[in-house]
Amino acid sequence: MSEAADLLFTNVHLATMAPGAADGYGALPDAALAVKDGRIAWLGARRDAPPARTEHDCGGAWMTPGLIDCHTHIVHAGNRSNEWEARLNGATYEDIARQGGGIMSTVRATRAADVDALLAQSLPRVARLLSEGVTTLEIKSGYGLELEAEARMLRAAREVGRRLPVRVATTFLGAHALPPEFAGRADDYVDALCERMLPQLAGEGLVDAVDAFCERIGFTNAQTERMFLAARRLGLPVKLHAEQLSDQQGAELVARHGGLSADHLEHLSQAGIDAMARAGTVAVLLPGAYYFLREKVEPPIDALRKAGVPMAVATDCNPGTSPMTSLLLAMNMACTLWRLTPQEALQGASIHAARALGLHGEIGTLETGKRADLALWDIARPADLAYAMGSNPCRTVVKDGVVRAAHIAV
Ligand code: DI6
Numbered sequence: 503m504s505e506a507a508d509l510l511f512t513n514v515h516l517a518t519m520a521p522g523a524a525d526g527y528g529a530l531p532d533a534a535l536a537v538k539d540g541r542i543a544w545l546g547a548r549r550d551a552p553p554a555r556t557e558h559d560c561g562g563a564w565m566t567p568g569l570i571d572c573h574t575h576i577v578h579a580g581n582r583s584n585e586w587e588a589r590l591n592g593a594t595y596e597d598i599a600r601q602g603g604g605i606m607s608t609v610r611a612t613r614a615a616d617v618d619a620l621l622a623q624s625l626p627r628v629a630r631l632l633s634e635g636v637t638t639l640e641i642k643s644g645y646g647l648e649l650e651a652e653a654r655m656l657r658a659a660r661e662v663g664r665r666l667p668v669r670v671a672t673t674f675l676g677a678h679a680l681p682p683e684f685a686g687r688a689d690d691y692v693d694a695l696c697e698r699m700l701p702q703l704a705g706e707g708l709v710d711a712v713d714a715f716c717e718r719i720g721f722t723n724a725q726t727e728r729m730f731l732a733a734r735r736l737g738l739p740v741k742l743h744a745e746q747l748s749d750q751q752g753a754e755l756v757a758r759h760g761g762l763s764a765d766h767l768e769h770l771s772q773a774g775i776d777a778m779a780r781a782g783t784v785a786v787l788l789p790g791a792y793y794f795l796r797e798k799v800e801p802p803i804d805a806l807r808k809a810g811v812p813m814a815v816a817t818d819c820n821p822g823t824s825p826m827t828s829l830l831l832a833m834n835m836a837c838t839l840w841r842l843t844p845q846e847a848l849q850g851a852s853i854h855a856a857r858a859l860g861l862h863g864e865i866g867t868l869e870t871g872k873r874a875d876l877a878l879w880d881i882a883r884p885a886d887l888a889y890a891m892g893s894n895p896c897r898t899v900v901k902d903g904v905v906r907a908a909h910i911a912v
């Protein structure tokens with residue numbers, strides 16, 4: 503490096519998560535890391551460190567890439583703890599649906615909320631994620647299901663990224679559920695999504711990717727493909743809620759369209775795995791929804807591993823099936839419920855999550871040239887991150903080279 507760095511982290515153990523490391527973590531004990539202009543400028547042994555204007559003694563902490571939650575519905579209004587409690591007191595899904603509950607109760611609350619109201623409810627949820635070292639967050643629309651309400655969700659998502667130290671990637675999920683105005687006319691709704699809503703929202707710069715819920719209770723494979731074609735006409739990448747409750751060959755479909763990720767995947771077939779491996783589509787695992795719904799069919803982890811499909815882990819934070827704002831807990835669940843290794847779980851919240859957002863050139867590992875998005879942890883070894891249920895060992899977080907305390911007040 504020709505000039506002095508802005509900032510040098512010393513007395514630190516690095517888990518670089520860089521590809522190809524023999525131990526999977528890319529562990530560099532007793533190291534140092536230099537930041538210049540918001541990017542990682544150098545990393546290596548302390549004695550070789552370049553000069554820097556400021557030094558940050560990490561006190562023997564571990565440093566990982568800032569964590570990445572690559573699948574959330576975190577911007578929404580209301581919560582459904584009332585329905586959850588009613589169910590645990592014996593109410594059936596039918597009772598709840600008859601009283602207008604379920605996903606439509608979140609749609610009603612979200613439609614009634616302006617951007618400020620959405621932010622007032624969503625920022626505390628985001629702050630909880632950020633206190634655990636998250637520096638990048640994907641946020642989906644999909645509780646508006648009409649142009650203006652979808653636009654407000656996406657504007658609120660962008661605003662989250664302006665108000666808090668987090669990089670936000672937005673995803674248009676207009677094809678999440680059929681709004682009541684289109685009852686019995688799903689194809690007309692998909693027309694409206696493809697021809698009016700998506701082009702308008704993309705034109706306003708509100709959409710980074712396009713997603714759909716391809717399921718018997720969602721949208722068909724053919725309707726999903728129409729969404730993908732509309733996305734591709736606008737130059738937007740696609741991803742998919744696929745094979746969560748049944749095998750709809752959604753993974754094959756999203757892979758055929760060069761998709762960034764297929765998400766959930768409990769009912770994924772070998773043909774789906776092979777298609778994802780060929781296309782480089784990431785498998786995003788969402789153990790929170792599996793846990794909360796008490797599902798029994800596990801995603802085919804070992805077959806994904808054997809096929810070399812990168813596996814990400816995310817919270818799926820949403821009020822109906824995964825009311826969770828802890829990515830560390832999602833990592834623990836992926837290990838405990840599905841036997842991921844702690845190292846795979848951490849890859850799933852860093853390098854592979856970055857790939858699921860198409861951002862792996864910028865974030866997800868500690869490598870020279872990447873954004874200086876970093877998390878510092880009071881732990882004995884990296885496995886502690888997935889191991890210690892309900893604890894938060896995050897001490898300090900760095901985004902684009904700017905240092906902050908882990909806890910954020912909103
Ligand atoms: N899959 C899910 O589990 C959630 N959405 C989806 O596509 C459910 C969303 C909700 O119930 O609010």
Ligand code: FE
Pocket residue numbers: 573574575743818820
């Ligand atoms: Fe989801």
